[in-house]
Amino acid sequence: MIAAFSVAPSGAGCDADGSVAEAVAEAVKVVRESGLPNRTSSMFTEIEGTWDEVFDVIKRATEAVERFGSRVSLVIKADIRPGVEGEIDGKLERLESAIERSDA
Numbered sequence: 001m002i003a004a005f006s007v008a009p010s011g012a013g014c015d016a017d018g019s020v021a022e023a024v025a026e027a028v029k030v031v032r033e034s035g036l037p038n039r040t041s042s043m044f045t046e047i048e049g050t051w052d053e054v055f056d057v058i059k060r061a062t063e064a065v066e067r068f069g070s071r072v073s074l075v076i077k078a079d080i081r082p083g084v085e086g087e088i089d090g091k092l093e094r095l096e097s098a099i100e101r102s103d104a
Helices: 021-033 051-068 087-103
Strands: 002-010 038-040 045-048 071-079
Touching: 002 021, 002 051, 002 087, 021 038, 021 045, 021 051, 045 051, 045 087, 051 071
Parallel strands: none
Antiparallel strands: 002 045, 002 071, 038 045
16 A cells, blocks of 8 residues: 655644644654655655555654644545555656656
């Protein structure tokens, strides 16, 4: 499965300027240390693995953010395809190929 998720603190304890960079950095460190294929963009982190692996990492990343605020917001979108691996890159490769074909 591939899961795209976003986790951020809110409420009491957050930075006065509204930045969540430090909290998000802690979550991303958890993801990167997991060893699972992953990618982070300006809005989401994507991670690929089995259901149990992915949701364990998301849970630990969420827990890493808890100390930064009195609440935590978590958004998850998942593509569940049992037995299929390498799609974190494979999907993008197929997309780029389709774009190249349409430009030809």
